[in-house]
Ligand code: KG4
């Protein structure tokens with residue numbers, strides 16, 4: 001079965017064709033990230049406008065690259081939640097029109113379910129149940145993936161998402177947007193032991209909290225400024241990256257140990273972080289669990305992950321009507337009741 005996937009929930013306008021939930025046929029990503037970088041973060045109105053400009057060509061190229069027309073696909077999958085609502089609506093309305101005109105099923109896909117489905121593209125042999133950390137710009141969840149469309153959230157951030165913390169700290173350090181890659185690059189030249197950053201206390205065994213960490217960096221920068229001292233940006237980036245990655249890895253491994261998970265996964269933009277990948281490799285080996293990580297090209301937002309998840313939603317008869325609405329927030333375990 002061939003599914004066309006469409007994604008527009010943040011600053012990437014993306015479309016892809018995927019066969020049977022794991023075989024990549026085409027993948028096109030257009031992005032307004034360079035323009036967003038001028039403002040130090042995503043400006044929702046700019047994201048929406050660029051989606052409107054990019055969406056037709058992006059979807060057309062995904063079909064062209066696949067050597068297909070809309071008649072050849074078995075369904076149109078689209079991110080309908082969660083995300084920047086103006087941005088989500090562009091992809092959703094485009095997908096609705098396309099599905100209606102071509103008489104194809106419209107398949108609503110939850111963005112975080114899509115991030116998890118990126119794993120099936122990189123590891124076609126991977127099947128639920130497994131444990132997954134989904135860490136992006138808007139969410140940080142530790143999730144038990146029970147089957148391809150059923151999830152149990154074990155832990156989450158109580159304040160900032162991991163990607164959001166990377167972005168905010170990068171901004172404080174003058175490293176630009178997006179913060180994750182910028183922090184990693186600076187960290188390579190720094191000493192991770194140079195600054196002692198706190199381990200935030202948080203209720204809930206698998207919950208995480210990053211706002212205290214972010215504030216600690218901000219305070220250090222402000223205090224240095226007041227004293228007329230220079231902060232060692234590379235070492236602060238390294239200290240921050242190590243602390244946040246240690247917290248993420250520790251919580252995921254703790255959840256894996258408690259639940260006896262033999263398959264541990266990560267997904268979402270933050271899953272591209274090489275130190276996190278390294279820490280989890282070591283930790284999973286110690287636990288005797290197998291670690292699965294998406295290829296870097298599938299960590300950030302893309303249409304292929306939406307098409308992959310769309311396949312499983314279609315098999316589960318999760319089909320949307322023309323009255324389907326976009327939502328800024330929606331739990332990952334909504335189970336069909338939209
Ligand atoms: O999943 P994603 O592409 O979009 C959302 O759904 O939010 O995640 C974007 C987030 C940004 O906050 C970005 O800074 C972070 O992922 N990110 C990283 C890395 N690459 C992207 N964070 C840490 N290390 C990276 N290498």
Ligand code: ZN
Pocket residue numbers: 111115136137268269300301
């Ligand atoms: Zn995302």
